[in-house]
Amino acid sequence: MALKIKMFIWRACYDWVPTRCNLVARGMKMTTDCPMCNQSLETTLHAVWDCRIFKDVNKSCNFGVHMGKGNNTKFFDFILNCFEKLNGADLELLCVVLWRN
Numbered sequence: 001m002a003l004k005i006k007m008f009i010w011r012a013c014y015d016w017v018p019t020r021c022n023l024v025a026r027g028m029k030m031t032t033d034c035p036m037c038n039q040s041l042e043t044t045l046h047a048v049w050d051c052r053i054f055k056d057v058n059k060s061c062n063f064g065v066h067m068g069k070g071n072n073t074k075f076f077d078f079i080l081n082c083f084e085k086l087n088g089a090d091l092e093l094l095c096v097v098l099w100r101n
């Protein structure tokens with residue numbers, strides 16, 4: 001796996017991705033709504049996986065990974081769940097998809 005993808009996953013696990021929720025948490029004055037769908041908070045997990053604009057891409061990958069509804073699931077918990085359920089090749093593909101999203 002490319003180093004830039006590993007670094008992205010590591011940064012996402014620590015919420016160091018500049019999503020609106022993360023920027024507001026660091027003091028910026030802005031809305032936390034997702035600018036792509038305007039239907040949810042732009043958390044790290046929402047920005048790279050859960051936003052409805054990615055649903056077709058994510059569904060076509062057919063990883064069979066599901067997460068709880070709502071804005072409470074953290075990216076770290078999601079990727080931990082993926083590490084437990086996916087084989088190495090699927091996990092690597094998932095990481096590339098998350099990075100591309």
Ligand SMILES: [Zn+2]
Binds near residue numbers: 036052
């Ligand atoms: Zn969205």
